[in-house]
Amino acid sequence: MAQITAALVKELREKTGAGMMDCKKALTEADGDMEAAIDWLRKKGLSAAAKKAGRVAAEGLIGASVEGTAGALVEVNSETDFVGRNQDFQKFVATLSTLALEAGGDVESLKAMSYPGAGGTVSDALTNMIATIGENISVRRTARIAVGQGVVAHYVHAPVATDLGKIGVIVGLDSTGDAGKLRAFGRKLAMHVAAARPEAVTVDGVDSSAVDRERQVLADQARASGKPENIIEKMVEGRLRKYYEEVVLLEQRWMIDLDADIKVKQAVEQAAKEIGAPIAVTDFALFVLGEGVEKQESDFAAEVAATLGQ
Numbered sequence: 001m002a003q004i005t006a007a008l009v010k011e012l013r014e015k016t017g018a019g020m021m022d023c024k025k026a027l028t029e030a031d032g033d034m035e036a037a038i039d040w041l042r043k044k045g046l047s048a049a050a051k052k053a054g055r056v057a058a059e060g061l062i063g064a065s066v067e068g069t070a071g072a073l074v075e076v077n078s079e080t081d082f083v084g085r086n087q088d089f090q091k092f093v094a095t096l097s098t099l100a101l102e103a104g105g106d107v108e109s110l111k112a113m114s115y116p117g118a119g120g121t122v123s124d125a126l127t128n129m130i131a132t133i134g135e136n137i138s139v140r141r142t143a144r145i146a147v148g149q150g151v152v153a154h155y156v157h158a159p160v161a162t163d164l165g166k167i168g169v170i171v172g173l174d175s176t177g178d179a180g181k182l183r184a185f186g187r188k189l190a191m192h193v194a195a196a197r198p199e200a201v202t203v204d205g206v207d208s209s210a211v212d213r214e215r216q217v218l219a220d221q222a223r224a225s226g227k228p229e230n231i232i233e234k235m236v237e238g239r240l241r242k243y244y245e246e247v248v249l250l251e252q253r254w255m256i257d258l259d260a261d262i263k264v265k266q267a268v269e270q271a272a273k274e275i276g277a278p279i280a281v282t283d284f285a286l287f288v289l290g291e292g293v294e295k296q297e298s299d300f301a302a303e304v305a306a307t308l309g310q
Helices: 006-016 020-029 032-043 081-087 087-102 109-112 122-133 179-196 208-224 229-248 264-275 298-310
Strands: 061-065 070-078 139-148 152-159 167-174 282-288
Touching: 006 020, 006 032, 020 032, 032 208, 061 081, 061 087, 061 167, 070 087, 070 152, 070 167, 070 282, 081 087, 087 109, 087 122, 087 139, 109 122, 109 139, 109 167, 122 139, 139 167, 139 282, 152 179, 167 179, 179 264, 179 282, 208 229
Parallel strands: none
Antiparallel strands: 061 070, 070 139, 152 167, 167 282
C-alpha cells in the first residue's frame, strides 16, 4: 500500500477542487496513483475537473513574435510580478521571442543561440539578467509555428508592452486569400484560443489516451445509473461529442460572437468566403504564464498535514 502523504493530498485537491478528506480517500482507493484518484473523484461526482491544468503560480512574461509565415512564443519566469514591469527584463523577453523564430520550438537550442550585441549566448545573457535583477529567472519554454502560405497570427492578452503579457497565442492559417483579412481573422481566432483553451485543432488531434480515459470514466458513470449496456454505449458517444466540443478548437462554440451561435469551424468557413479562398487551421500554441508551476504554500500544506495527523 502506497503512503498517502500530505503533499499528494495537496496536489490532488489543487487539481480537482475536491475536499481534503475526499482526496485522501480517493488516493487510498487508488493506492497513491494520482490519475486514478482523479478518475475516482469524477466517478463519485466529487470533481468536475476534465483535465490536469496545474495551478498558475510563476511570474514573468510571455513574449510573442511573428515574421513572414512563422510565429513564436517564449515564456520567461521570474520570482515576482514586479520583474515583469522592469524594462530591461521586457527587452530581454522581446529579444528571446524574436530569436525563438529560429529555435524550432526547442528551449535548449534557444539558450545556445547568440544573444545580439552581448558577445555571448542567451544563457550568458540570462546569467547577467539574474545578477542584475537579483532574482532567479528561467527561460521555461518556447514554441514555433510556420505555414507554407498564409499567415501565423498572434494575440497577447493584457500586454504590459508590445507583444508581452501573461497569455500568448499563435495560430497557423494556411490560405492563398487576402493576407490582411486573413491576419485580422487570425487574430480573432487567437483571441478565441486564449479564452476557450482548446487542446487540439481537430478531433483526430486529441491524445488517444485522453479519449480512452474519458470514455472509461463516462462509461463507469453511466453504469452507476443502472442503464443497460446498449444504452450506455449511446450515452457515452453522446457525452464524448460534448467532450470534443470542449477540447477541440474547430468543434468549440465561437467565443468572439456568441450571438451568432456557431462553431469555430463555421466561423472559419465564413472567413474563407470573405477572403476568397479556403482556410486551413494548421496548428496553434497557447502559453499561460506559470501554468503547471507551483509556489510553496506552507500554511496550506500544514493544514493538510494536520488533517492527516502527520
